[in-house]
Amino acid sequence: MKRKLHILLLTLTITTLTTLTTIYVPQVHAATLTLTINCKAQYDLGEQVIINGTLTQDGTPVTDALVTAQINKPNSTEPWIIRTSPTGNTSTVHWSLEITNLTTADSGGNPKTTFNRGEYLGFKVTIKNHDLTPHDAKLYVSAFYGNEIPFGIQKIWEGTVQAQEQKTITVWPVFEIPDNAPTGTAFATANLLTDTPTNGGFAYCPEKTSTFQIESSGGTQPPTPTTQEGTYNITFRIPDMYAKLGNYTVHVISYYPPLLAQNTTTFEVILVGDLTGPDGEPDGKVNMRDIALVARAFGSYPGDPNWNPIADLYPDGKINMRDIAIVARNYGKEAIP
Incomplete structure (x- = not known):
């Protein structure tokens, strides 16, 4: 009888310690x-x-x-x-x-x-x-x-x-x-x-x-x-x-x-203002070809025969002096494509 009581008490002690250990394990937070x-x-x-x-x-x-x-x-x-x-x-x-x-x-x-x-x-x-x-x-x-x-x-x-x-x-x-x-x-x-x-x-x-x-x-x-x-x-x-x-x-x-x-x-x-080149594609230079492209569309709006969306550098749906000024600002600049 005493032996059974000792075993029972030992079992309860181990269970309690295990529960306490589980409860009090510190939570480690990995810093980020x-x-x-x-x-x-x-x-x-x-x-x-x-x-x-x-x-x-x-x-x-x-x-x-x-x-x-x-x-x-x-x-x-x-x-x-x-x-x-x-x-x-x-x-x-x-x-x-x-x-x-x-x-x-x-x-x-x-x-x-x-x-x-x-x-x-x-x-x-x-x-x-x-x-x-x-x-x-x-x-x-x-x-x-x-x-x-x-x-x-x-x-x-x-x-x-x-x-x-x-x-x-x-x-x-x-x-x-x-x-x-x-x-x-x-x-x-x-x-x-x-x-x-x-x-x-x-x-x-x-x-x-x-x-x-x-x-x-x-x-x-x-x-x-x-x-x-x-x-x-x-x-x-x-x-x-x-x-x-x-x-x-x-x-x-x-x-x-x-x-x-x-x-x-x-x-x-x-390179802002580099709109065209000898083959019709941007060539890494801002020169008279780019000025001429904007000039041909000058005064136009979407739907007009001479409207060209790439000339609308100041994107407001119209080609005017703002767009000409943007090309002029970079006139003469060259870049490496």
Whole structure:
């Protein structure tokens, strides 16, 4: 009888503990990092591109992270632009690797801030490993005119930065200043990455920016992005001549330990006013053929014998001076189809 009682009590005890264990197991919630991306669907030659979005963790804005963007030209896997934007105040963040200095340089690696058209541009970059472990990295530099039009990007170094090491990288030549470059203030950026964003890579630290002069002083300083906390903002401008037409790919990525978020979108570069060419199709040029096409439809409405819908560039159902002005604005521009 006692044995049966002991077994019964033991069974009740085990059942109770099992029930309690089941009730009090903590529910583990996996955090979610979400990165959004916004930009217009189409941009004209010479137009400013604005890429922005939000970074949130479980719906809460992340205000101390970085978002790196890579923009590729149509049918290309190589980066045309790489930029990094903070989502807020990152001054207190510990960066494993950090770019501590970016200087434009001459052929001897000496600092130089004024360059003539046709002259070569070099760079001197210092990076610091703040960790007790080595890190592999890739260093990309880009050059922009003061109006934000890019004119070069290149990976100037790839390797390992040892624990606590400070490394200085000097490379010349990197870019040649084009013969038709606008004079005035230009700027360069340096981005230190684990890999390119399209390969799942992200920035180790904020990008570094340095200004230099082309031919003479003057011009404008590079714009300082203004963002709300938890958002990022990246701007640049489509070249106003000989830009590649078609669909560009934008890939953004952010690493907020231990979470990684990324997103992709596209935009199309078009040449507004390029309506026709020698064979009747757009030819990547805005010239008298395009003016004549709009002029032939001038004053017409849908249903009129001379109505031509492609001439209605200001889409209001009539061909008038607004449409002529749009073609005239881009007159003489050429693009690469």
